[in-house]
Amino acid sequence: MSAVPVTSVSVEPTSEPKNPAPRRGKTPRFGAEPSRAARYIILIVVGLVFLVPLAAMFEFSLRTSGKVGVYNFDHYVSIFHTDPATGIDYSPLFQGIVNSLIICVITVALMMLILLPTMLLVELRYPRVRRVLEFICILPITIPSIVLVVGFVPVYQKVAAIFGSDPWTLAFAVGIIVLPYAYRPIATNIAAFDLVTLSEAARSLGGNWLVVIWRVILPNMRRGVVSAIFLTVAVVLGEYTIASFLSQNTFQTALLLISQTDPYVAVIFALAALVFAFILLVLIGRFGAIDPGAREASRARRAAKAAARGAGTGTATPSSRDSSTPARSAS
Amino acid sequence: MTTQTIKGTPTASADAAVSSTVSRGAGAAKPRRLSAAWLGFTPFAAYVVLFLAIPAVIAVASGFFSESGAFTLANLKALTDSTIINNFTGSLLVSAISAILGAVIGALVCFALLGTKAEGLLRTAIDAASSVLAQFGGVMLAFAFIATIGFQGFVTLFLKNTFGFDINANGALLYKVPGLIIPYTYFDVPLMVLTFMPAMEGLKATWGEAAATLGATRFHYWTRIAMPVLTPAFAGSVLLLFANSFSSFATAAALLSQGGIVPLAIKQQLTSETIVGVANTAGVLALGMLVIMVIIMFFYSLLQRRAARWQR
Numbered sequence: 001m002s003a004v005p006v007t008s009v010s011v012e013p014t015s016e017p018k019n020p021a022p023r024r025g026k027t028p029r030f031g032a033e034p035s036r037a038a039r040y041i042i043l044i045v046v047g048l049v050f051l052v053p054l055a056a057m058f059e060f061s062l063r064t065s066g067k068v069g070v071y072n073f074d075h076y077v078s079i080f081h082t083d084p085a086t087g088i089d090y091s092p093l094f095q096g097i098v099n100s101l102i103i104c105v106i107t108v109a110l111m112m113l114i115l116l117p118t119m120l121l122v123e124l125r126y127p128r129v130r131r132v133l134e135f136i137c138i139l140p141i142t143i144p145s146i147v148l149v150v151g152f153v154p155v156y157q158k159v160a161a162i163f164g165s166d167p168w169t170l171a172f173a174v175g176i177i178v179l180p181y182a183y184r185p186i187a188t189n190i191a192a193f194d195l196v197t198l199s200e201a202a203r204s205l206g207g208n209w210l211v212v213i214w215r216v217i218l219p220n221m222r223r224g225v226v227s228a229i230f231l232t233v234a235v236v237l238g239e240y241t242i243a244s245f246l247s248q249n250t251f252q253t254a255l256l257l258i259s260q261t262d263p264y265v266a267v268i269f270a271l272a273a274l275v276f277a278f279i280l281l282v283l284i285g286r287f288g289a290i291d292p293g294a295r296e297a298s299r300a301r302r303a304a305k306a307a308a309r310g311a312g313t314g315t316a317t318p319s320s321r322d323s324s325t326p327a328r329s330a331s
Numbered sequence: 332m333t334t335q336t337i338k339g340t341p342t343a344s345a346d347a348a349v350s351s352t353v354s355r356g357a358g359a360a361k362p363r364r365l366s367a368a369w370l371g372f373t374p375f376a377a378y379v380v381l382f383l384a385i386p387a388v389i390a391v392a393s394g395f396f397s398e399s400g401a402f403t404l405a406n407l408k409a410l411t412d413s414t415i416i417n418n419f420t421g422s423l424l425v426s427a428i429s430a431i432l433g434a435v436i437g438a439l440v441c442f443a444l445l446g447t448k449a450e451g452l453l454r455t456a457i458d459a460a461s462s463v464l465a466q467f468g469g470v471m472l473a474f475a476f477i478a479t480i481g482f483q484g485f486v487t488l489f490l491k492n493t494f495g496f497d498i499n500a501n502g503a504l505l506y507k508v509p510g511l512i513i514p515y516t517y518f519d520v521p522l523m524v525l526t527f528m529p530a531m532e533g534l535k536a537t538w539g540e541a542a543a544t545l546g547a548t549r550f551h552y553w554t555r556i557a558m559p560v561l562t563p564a565f566a567g568s569v570l571l572l573f574a575n576s577f578s579s580f581a582t583a584a585a586l587l588s589q590g591g592i593v594p595l596a597i598k599q600q601l602t603s604e605t606i607v608g609v610a611n612t613a614g615v616l617a618l619g620m621l622v623i624m625v626i627i628m629f630f631y632s633l634l635q636r637r638a639a640r641w642q643r
Contacts, residue, residue, distance in 0.1 A: 030547075
């Protein structure tokens, strides 16, 4: 017991010249990171402010029309007990949801059958065209939907002549709006693995292009493709502008319509849709985290940090961030 | 080669039959390789031309044609009409104010998130929430704010009952153009978090260490290192937020019955309540919006390029 070297039993560490006064036993902070208190204060305040409108939606959906302060789940129950005779009819809303889901499926198909193969073709054979493709795919962010709508109206007169004017035809227009969202995660994914080398290796082992795409490339593209699909679904479910001008009944246009007769149900479905989209995107984020490379890297970083802490200050932590950031939806 | 890239779009079905006879890239002659390439791009190109290029061109060009279909510049007179000018001013003001507010609050959130794990649950949740609120809210956010600060809103009633303060004393706050700033800021903050976080994370730990070694306080570090490095990214993000607010339509359409901002003016024109007595005013307004958007996005990409220097 007394054989312990006495150096570590420091009595009230007098501030050494090379170390400014340590606060609460921690090394002094430098660099950009906020203190723990500052971090929590900012996040909690902003978080609460942002939750208020969502909480207000929930509170609103529990109200009873005409009576103040009476809360119950009647409006939720009424969704399952529609009665057209008494004017409780949500069929346009359900029809809108069905239409939106059909548009989702077709838009996803457009992305997977048109955009994805084109991106692979560019990557494998024509890397020079990559910049052009990227420019085209990001372009819809620059052109507001409302501007495109002015042009969609005449185009859709032609489309209606060929395909009829069913709601599913909206998928062509919405697909353009989706392009940036679908392009980005797929591009990030392509950049993250050695597509060309892998496919050349597979080709030299005798696989034909179909086999290479199906058994080598696509399995490596899982994350990007899943992110692109989820984002596409979220965009389609939230799309209002194009649907309203082309006079189609989709989820969003039906919401606005129903809000004029039954605001409570509209709010319930809006809140549910926001929560649903949130869950989809959390899944994307988690999916992005299921990436052995990133996890190894973060574990290595943590280990290095711990080592640095153990060794006191002065050791440089490896600051090279790996480039496997989860797919961002916005640019 | 790449026959599987051609999936039966109507335009490509004829080409598919041809390309299936094209030999497998490696041994093919040059001209055939080239044609195979163009075949591979056909479906995407056809789709983009039909549904992006043509609508965009129609939207902008329609402003230059009269009722009878003759080319004219007379329609541009619409841009000097006082209602239209007011719409543009309204749009620009609302977008600018909400962009700046959103950028400042969003940057604070990014600062608070520094040092949290990018793959952690907190960041995943914040990223997901940001994406939803920034990009898929639209009509739904309008409902949220009606339920919050509308006449019977949660916050409205709370303020009335506790402080006797009526936020809607001068008419409904939310159903006027300045009221749009509130929901617009609400979806600009999350977009700021999404776009500015990578720049914040580009602040290298080594810079902080170097500065501390040279005796800099954190104040010095922020004012002399972090802020100069982050300025281009911040300015770029402000522009992106501005563009986001400027082109937003759904939230405003669900809140405002009359016009007041350019997207709503386009809606009025398309649903044939003409504001101005010239043909195809919607096209002229679309052109005006697009010019502003292109200018903003041009400067945004310049700033992004500058900002990217520090994010490697």
